[in-house]
Amino acid sequence: MAETETRTIERLRAGAGTYACGGYLGGLGTLQRTELCTTLIFDRLSRKMRMVEALRSEAADNWNQTFYLLYFRTLGDRRNQEAYLELARRVPYKTVLRERLAPHAVEAMLFGASGLLELYRNDTYTLDLKRSFEYLAAKYGIEPMEASAWTLNEIRPANHPVLRLAQAAEFFSQDEFVMERAMSCRTEEEVRKLFCIEASPYWRTHHIPGAESDESPKRIGAFKANIIGINLVAVLQFAYGSYTANERLRDSALTLMERLPAEDNRYMRDWQSAGIRPRNAFESQALLQLAAEYCAEKRCAECPVGRRIVRQTADTEDRTADILAFPEK
Structure with missing residues (x-):
């Protein structure tokens, strides 16, 4: 040299x-x-494609389950990535799909399997979630996680796993074809329209279970939706485009990143x-x-x-x- x-x-x-x-x-x-x-x-x-490939292999080549796993991986903060993924494995997409027309049941499965409800005092709503989960856990063979799997200290209220799971339940209850809709996102507006989901009405007056707060909609915000657009939508478009030899979809992934704002x-x-x-x-x-x-x-x-x-x-x-x-x- x-x-x-x-x-x-x-x-x-x-x-x-x-x-x-x-x-x-x-x-x-x-x-x-x-x-x-x-x-x-x-x-x-x-x-990132290697990471998607590992998830696809785990999902037995099922792209809907791959999308589902990647959604949960992207949903929360980095410290809880593995906990979100473990939850998505215990309550797989096919199970959510079977209960999709009953959003309360989807919420019950996610909360019950997460183990998080055990950390908070009960009210009528959470008791109903627990009763529903007992039935659904027996029906689908769901084994709940330990609440200790989650890191909850120093987490902003808007990014708390409890709220993120409520939003996830609403997201997967809204549409059977969420992966197809994600693959068709081409602009920031389309990403926000798909992912800026509001949690069910109970959460308007609650940040955590069993404790009322001032009323406000608990919606995934534009900032978080854009992060999902970068780390889920664009990545999966590129990976799926590569898998199917669809150059147009690969190009769409790059174009979408050019249209989304830079992270802060x-x-x-x-x-x-x-x-x-x-x-x-x-x-x-x-x-x-x-x-x-x-x-x-x-x-x-x-x-x-x-x-x-x-x-x-x-x-x-x-x-x-x-x-x-x-x-x-």
Whole structure:
């Protein structure tokens, strides 16, 4: 490796923790920026496809159950991903489908199987849920989880598993063809129309079971719906399009990410501080891939952004200082 190239890689690695290449990315023209983001997006989608493939294998090649598992995986916070998935395994989609015309029964199965009702005091509604679950558990052989499987501390009320399960029950009760509708989403408006679901009336006056609160609709908000659009709809469109050799559906997944707003999280705020503001979810997902797979591991020599910077700094050392937005140590 040439001396200048080695020095450039060392400087990139030294600044990886603060995303020192952010200023360089922010200064690229639209075409170059899109080209780099596309490389990173395909990198990220390839990784996510492996996750979908594992779920599809678990679901015995049933794409509706795969969608169902991925929905629950995406529904809550990262700390409870495994708990949501375990619940979706204990109450599979085919069971929900059989009770779909009775939303209260779907709610009873999800709450009863989650074990969460045992944490709260009873009222008329929750006692009715428990009685319904006893019958449905015997009917379908559902074994409830331990409530300890859930992490409930420091969770915002709007993202509490209890509310998310109430919303999930309503979502899967509304339509038998939710996967088909998700596959047809092409815009942010269509994603929100499908996923901004309000929980059943009881939850208007309750954040948790058995404790009344001020009345307000408990609806999945636009921010959460957009996250579902990114991590469920676009990913499944790309995976299903790849499985069926449907290039139009794969392209639709990329277009949908371009039409959804960028996430607002600590990663994006750090990238903005470093000099680049993502314009949409396509770019924010590319930056997440860059941060997680390259910056965090200091894999600058393998990174598509790092390789481009190395090529541009091959001629003069001074150019390196211009490109990298951090002082040499």
